[in-house]
Amino acid sequence: MFGYYFELAVRSLRRNPVLTILIVALIGAGVASSMVTFAALRAMSADPMPGKSAQLYEPQIDNWGPANPDVHGEPPLTLSYIDAEALLHAHAAPRQTALYQVAFSLVPADATRAPFAVKGYAVTTDFFAMFNVPMAYGAGWSALDDDKGTDALVISRRLNDRLFGGTDSVGREIRLDNHDYRVVGVAGDWNPQPRFYATGSIHVTTDHGDAPDVFLPFTHAVEQQIATAWGNYCRPDYKGMGWDALLHSECVWVAFWVDLPTPADAWHYASFLHNYAAAQQRMGRFSWPPNVRLRNVPQLLAYVHAVPEQVRVSFLLALGLQLVCLVNIIGLLLAKFMRRSVEIGVRRALGASRGAIGLQFLTEAAMVGAVGGLLGLLLTGIGVYGMGALFTPKIARLVHVDADLLGLTLLVSIVATVLAALYPTWRAAQVQPAWQLKSN
């Protein structure tokens, strides 16, 4: 039966090509605009660490007080060294890490090669397990390395390829600025986007988004007085000079993350954080009541508006456009179906039931939808390609067409068209055979 309806549909579509082309163009334009904006939205709101992001929390402590006018009572995104050290020592979470961005000039052992710049993070060893960093060779450093601040180093696969031709380089030495480091591990491919863990530079859009080249122990970096590459935020009245002054200041520059697997852990940590701030108030360091936050990755990304508002708004507007298309398609399908009242009359007179007529026209609608979907695919491809020219390369790389998007485009086109066809089909099924036969 479907084969017959299919044939009927093809005939009908060819009978008035102009109307068919109009319907197909509408479906294509409507679905493509939704899909292009959806692709952009999806790229920007993708979970950077699926399965893990909900249990990674970033504690924030207000150490500037209500006098800070910039942030409407929100604590800064990073911590002062004082607070970061205190939280590290308290060890109130199963896993935790303090981190900040560092940059070096790498001096190759081969004196004929020119030094080049590398970027990375000073972290504690929990970082690798918390953020699911795979290891191609070796492993992260030990807790002892963290305490002692040794010169252990984990390098990226890219840097390993560049320096050691991709071989197992564990135990080899690398010179960064004026200090020798020993490689303890080579990270596999790891580069979650956006780089949510780098809260100190989360607002910086000029970041290339390449994987970090090196990781070294936090304690070591602090002892070696390696300055942050993402800068520190100090109160305007900060007058201190030098490293020691910075460590004892209220300047914020250390990102801090805790891994809290269960809601109970999160609840305990939140109360620990509150008590910590209350203790600081009692000691007289803070002259304001505790003002702390504990946001997990999705909450943090929402808080910093990781997805540009324009992208969300344009997706909503595109959905509105889809509605306009649907209204149009209803009208045009009605036109298309009612032209064939005579044909319907004949089929009904020959014994076809209302259901059979309905099925016939819904089949036709689904077919038009599928053809419109194909046009939509083409337009979506063009739109996504055009987006590459609009956005920064970092974002454009994330916006792409894949099997999911292709499938969704076709599905939306067909479902939308069939939905739009419900009313015209019902009208078609109501045609009275006697009237149609009489009038001819």
Added chain:
Amino acid sequence: MSIRILFSTLRRHSMMPALVLLQVAVACAILCNVLFLVWQQLQPMLAPSGVAGNQLILVDQLASPQRAFTTAEVRGGEVALHEVPGVRAATAAFGLPMVGSNLMDIALQGPNGVKVGVNGYLGAGLIDVLGLQLVAGRDFLPSEYRDFGIGGTHEKWSAGGPQPIIITQTLAKRLFANGRVLGQLLTDPSDKNDLGYQVVGVVRHLLRNQLGLATNGRADDTVLLARRIASTSTLSYAVRVDPALRKAAIRGVRKVIQQHFGALLPTGITARVSSYSSRREAAFKSQRAALGLFAGITLAVVVVTAIGIMGLTGFWVQKRTRQIGIRRALGARRADILRYFLAENALIVSIGVAIGMALALLGNALLMHYYELSRLPWSWLPVGAVVMLLLGQLAVLGPALRAAAVPPVVATRSV
């Protein structure tokens, strides 16, 4: 032909007109909002900067967290920049157009009570270096400059009277309502003890460096203050060059900055030296992306609505072929038929647009509730409405012409 006939036809066959009306309403609501968003993105891009863009090289990201640059180092940089071939003028500055890294907000209140938040640009001789056009008053006198630095020297304005300020024409109009401007006083509404400002000069244009705020006539909310950059931990330079020698001058400036400050900067921090035009390009990157998205949606709305009206009206005209033939046989001219269908479309679209404008405000209110968007001003509604009306008339032209071409003899045939 009276409007009564129009209405009675519409009442009798209400399905098609209702669908046209519905789509026009939704499309109009989208169009009003999206055109407004396009305008919001376009404003900062279209605003005149006031600076001699093709002659300007900007240097920033000179930051030293460990210790502030000394006044001698800052001056030394200026002197060395002057000696680069092709350089006409150079000055250390805080706050420069297209440099978002150094922002200074200043609150001003005029004698008429109007309060504005403006961006301040600081540096000796900025009018000359940026190539600003002074339309009234004078530049700062050398004796008026005070030292300024972030985390270094910061001389408060403590002289007997208010400090001199140079404002833009737009600000002058807003703060003094077309009255006398030069010599007038401005106050700082947030600080009662402040001595305030006295306007000594007015420049034609000067684009602010908080580009996100450069909308709704606020693009020129910028002032110049009489400050000379002294010891500071974050430093930038504005350099004016001979446009013919710009390429060579950029290389020269880069070399000088590296020689002077390379050793003072911490690892990983490199000074940024680039032309004003490339900064502008980079600063508007996200604006252009958003503009592209919104423009795409505008185009899609226009195309979809046009196709929709054409298709629906085309079918409706065809259904009435016989009636048209009868009217023609009864003496109606082609022009009458054409006019009838154009009027019918205008009527339907007008009702749709009226509903659409209400929907547009509703949609904007909803968007504003969830996102940080500006309120859609009433004055924007007619823009979307006019576009929809024109679009409707254009889209219906094809079907209406086809209707006008129906010969009277159709009336005598049975369809």
